[in-house]
Each structure stands twice: as structure tokens, then as C-alpha cells.
Amino acid sequence: xxxxxxxxxxxxxxxxxxxxxxxxxxxxxxxxxxxxxxxxxxxxxxxxxxxxxxxxxxxxxxxxxxxxxxxxxxxxxxxxxxxxxxxxxxxxxxxxxxxxxxxxxxxxxxxxxxxxxxxxxxxxxxxxxxxxxxxxxxxxxx
Amino acid sequence: xxxxxxxxxxxxxxxxxxxxxxxxxxxxxxxxxxxxxxxxxxxxxxxxxxxxxxxxxxxxxxxxxxxxxx
Numbered sequence: 001x002x003x004x005x006x007x008x009x010x011x012x013x014x015x016x017x018x019x020x021x022x023x024x025x026x027x028x029x030x031x032x033x034x035x036x037x038x039x040x041x042x043x044x045x046x047x048x049x050x051x052x053x054x055x056x057x058x059x060x061x062x063x064x065x066x067x068x069x070x071x072x073x074x075x076x077x078x079x080x081x082x083x084x085x086x087x088x089x090x091x092x093x094x095x096x097x098x099x100x101x102x103x104x105x106x107x108x109x110x111x112x113x114x115x116x117x118x119x120x121x122x123x124x125x126x127x128x129x130x131x132x133x134x135x136x137x138x139x140x141x142x
Numbered sequence: 143x144x145x146x147x148x149x150x151x152x153x154x155x156x157x158x159x160x161x162x163x164x165x166x167x168x169x170x171x172x173x174x175x176x177x178x179x180x181x182x183x184x185x186x187x188x189x190x191x192x193x194x195x196x197x198x199x200x201x202x203x204x205x206x207x208x209x210x211x212x
Contacts, residue, residue: 032161079193
């Protein structure tokens with residue numbers, strides 16, 4: 001019982017943190033540039049020289065005047081590079097102004113609590129409605 | 143064709159893309175645009191996430207590429 005409760009709290013916390021991360025990065029509304037980087041390697045097989053091309057991806061901010069223009073990330077695919085870039089961006093925001101993150105966390109927790117309260121109220125209203133229907137039905141049978 | 147294979151094929155074209163986020167409440171949408179000069183310049187796709195926008199754009203590029211070849 002206790003372990004289940006701890007696990008639930010952990011899941012909730014990590015889900016909140018993931019939302020905070022996504023929203024903080026999202027709300028920067030940055031235009032990113034995704035560039036392919038071609039690298040070559042030579043291979044000799046049976047006396048023949050082969051060129052093997054490798055691609056990696058570079059993600060950076062398109063606007064050079066942006067405070068985040070120093071962040072450049074690389075990945076094996078476009079989505080991998082974007083993911084790494086977004087993580088780096090979040091870390092930079094956290095470093096520059098951690099209050100933005102705390103504010104967003106409070107906002108998300110508040111919204112979730114409000115929604116939970118609303119759905120709890122709705123379900124208790126449903127229950128009382130069901131009860132009254134049952135009462136009415138039983139009085140009808142009697 | 144699988145998305146991963148499409149991405150790999152399109153990757154070899156050496157195209158530069160812009161990723162733009164736009165806030166259409168209550169959701170943010172992402173637009174991936176080709177900025178390299180050439181036959182794919184200006185081609186764009188929109189998605190609910192950056193990855194989905196990029197994948198959609200790559201599918202479009204691939205479609206255009208294979209149609210041209212055929």
C-alpha cells in the first residue's frame with residue numbers, strides 16, 4: 001500500500017516535471033534551424049576504395065541575437081538532435097532564471113488540482129443523482 | 143515506407159530546415175520549413191510536435207522526390 005502510494009507520487013512528480021519542461025521550452029517560441037552534417041570515411045575492401053557517408057544533425061537557434069544562440073546540439077537524427085537541444089535550452093533557462101520554472105510548476109500544479117477538484121465534484125454530483133434515482137425507483141416499486 | 147527509412151533517404155539530400163512554433167490557443171503547433179535553395183525550397187508541414195512536423199515534412203519531400211524520379 002505504502003509502496004504504491006510512493007510510486008504514484010513519484011509518477012505524478014515526474015509527469016509534472018515533464019510538463020514544466022515541455023511548456024517552458026514551448027513558450028520561448030524560438031525558431032530553430034536544423035542542419036545536416038555530412039561526414040565521410042574511406043574504406044578499402046578487396047583493393048577497392050569506398051566512400052561511406054555519415055549524417056548527423058545540428059540544431060541551433062535561427063536568430064543570432066537570441067540569448068540562446070550559444071546553444072548548439074548534435075544528434076544522429078533530426079528528432080534526436082531536437083530533443084537534446086530542447087534539454088539544453090531548458091537547462092539554460094533554469095540557469096538564467098530558475099523563477100520561470102518555479103512559476104510554471106506552480107501554474108501546472110494549480111491547474112491540475114483545480115481539475116481534480118472539479119472532476120471529484122462532478123463524480124459526487126453523479127453519485128448523488130444516481131442515489132436519488134435509486135430512491136425514486138424504490139419508492140415507485142413500493 | 144517506414145518513417146525512419148524516409149527520414150534517412152531525405153537526410154541524404156542535405157536540406158536545411160526551420161522549425162517554427164506558433165501559438166494557436168489552446169495548443170502550440172509546429173511548422174517545419176525547407177530553407178535550402180532548390181526544388182524543395184519553401185515546402186512546409188505542420189504538426190503537433192517538432193518531431194511530427196519534421197516527419198511530415200520529410201514524407202512530403204520524399205513524395206515529391208519519388209514523383210519527380212518516376
